[in-house]
Amino acid sequence: MRILLQFPEGLKQHAVEYAKKIEKEGNEVIISASPSFGACDVAVDEAKAVGAQKIIHFGHAEFIHINDIEVEYVEYSIDADLSILKESLEMLKEYKKINVVTTVQHLKQLPSIKEFYEKNGKEVIIGRPYGLAKYSGQILGCDVGSAATVDKEVDAHVYFGGGLFHPLGAVYATKKPFLSIDPFADKMLWLDEYREKRKKLEKGLIIKSLSAKNFGILVSTKVGQYNIELAKIIKEKLEKNGLNGFILVANTFDFDSLNNMLEIDAFVNTACPRIATEDNDRLRKPLLSPNMLEEMLKIKAGKEK
Numbered sequence: 001m002r003i004l005l006q007f008p009e010g011l012k013q014h015a016v017e018y019a020k021k022i023e024k025e026g027n028e029v030i031i032s033a034s035p036s037f038g039a040c041d042v043a044v045d046e047a048k049a050v051g052a053q054k055i056i057h058f059g060h061a062e063f064i065h066i067n068d069i070e071v072e073y074v075e076y077s078i079d080a081d082l083s084i085l086k087e088s089l090e091m092l093k094e095y096k097k098i099n100v101v102t103t104v105q106h107l108k109q110l111p112s113i114k115e116f117y118e119k120n121g122k123e124v125i126i127g128r129p130y131g132l133a134k135y136s137g138q139i140l141g142c143d144v145g146s147a148a149t150v151d152k153e154v155d156a157h158v159y160f161g162g163g164l165f166h167p168l169g170a171v172y173a174t175k176k177p178f179l180s181i182d183p184f185a186d187k188m189l190w191l192d193e194y195r196e197k198r199k200k201l202e203k204g205l206i207i208k209s210l211s212a213k214n215f216g217i218l219v220s221t222k223v224g225q226y227n228i229e230l231a232k233i234i235k236e237k238l239e240k241n242g243l244n245g246f247i248l249v250a251n252t253f254d255f256d257s258l259n260n261m262l263e264i265d266a267f268v269n270t271a272c273p274r275i276a277t278e279d280n281d282r283l284r285k286p287l288l289s290p291n292m293l294e295e296m297l298k299i300k301a302g303k304e305k
């Protein structure tokens with residue numbers, strides 16, 4: 001069988017090792033060298049172009065079902081050192097009921113983390129994702145349901161894992177104190193100030209786009225991000241409001257290319273929702289989420305009255 005292997009950036013260093021193993025099993029192997037940003041980003045077009053019958057997508061849990069081609073998701077677990085949890089007890093001493101979230105890499109450690117806190121007098125609530133993430137307690141950049149759905153019930157949230165990309169999505173969607181525990185950097189950090197920063201940034205971008213006339217609506221062709229229907233609705237809405245909407249399509253958006261579109265005054269995102277929260281500073285023009293666009297149109301209508 002001809003198989004296309006796909007790895008997220010952190011696992012590309014093991015690509016050859018896996019390729020050899022799968023070749024030994026009698027398969028023809030082709031490795032995708034494109035960046036892979038998430039479980040939404042399954043290389044269906046590449047697989048079709050090289051005539052692969054199957055894709056093995058490493059490092060992520062299943063995100064959406066793909067009909068066109070067989071896809072095997074191979075999750076990747078990391079056993080991080082849990083000794084840092086002891087130090088977190090002091091930081092969490094005022095909070096009795098806590099929610100714990102993590103990425104798919106540490107899900108197998110979630111029962112041990114829960115047990116540790118329970119043994120130390122906490123009540124631990126594990127939330128459920130909205131549906132894009134697969135497991136209770138798991139968060140993705142675009143599915144923070146495991147934190148957001150239990151926000152009202154708990155006194156604080158705890159994220160266990162590396163980096164800020166995942167916890168920040170959950171911070172924006174919750175109101176309770178949010179502690180990030182990074183076992184790799186051996187660091188713990190309250191992330192609550194990011195909420196205020198984000199609110200201010202969004203407000204600034206909305207105000208900046210009030211004078212925009214031409215809007216570029218971003219549509220990604222990645223299987224788990226593609227949303228042309230939403231783009232069409234946004235275009236119609238803009239036109240009803242006397243503005244122009246142009247649908248811009250790409251697999252991965254290159255910010256230099258977008259910056260070259262000098263006639264576009266603002267962008268609206270229908271692709272990975274985190275582009276609007278993470279990448280605004282890479283664009284010369286404001287990038288709005290669909291909700292921010294709504295807000296902008298409301299303000300504009302109010303001003304014109």
Ligand code: SF4
Nearest residue numbers: 038039040141142272
């Ligand atoms: S849509 Fe964005 S946040 Fe969601 S899985 Fe894909 S890259 Fe990650």
